[in-house]
Amino acid sequence: MDSNKKRLFTFIAWFISLSAAQYLIDYFLRSSAIDVWDFGLPLGLSLGMTFSDLMTWKKKD
Numbered sequence: 001m002d003s004n005k006k007r008l009f010t011f012i013a014w015f016i017s018l019s020a021a022q023y024l025i026d027y028f029l030r031s032s033a034i035d036v037w038d039f040g041l042p043l044g045l046s047l048g049m050t051f052s053d054l055m056t057w058k059k060k061d
């Protein structure tokens with residue numbers, strides 16, 4: 001599996017798991033309906049965790 005496919009799969013996995021965790025927390029603790037803005041935090045966290053290695057200038061082999 002090349003690097004781009006692996007990175008995309010990692011992003012999707014993080015996004016789905018963080019979104020599910022937030023949905024469950026909102027459902028049990030706040031008992032409120034899910035809003036489109038509730039996906040902002042999981043999206044930002046998954047992007048940051050997945051692509052954080054690209055912020056360095058060193059090239060990996």
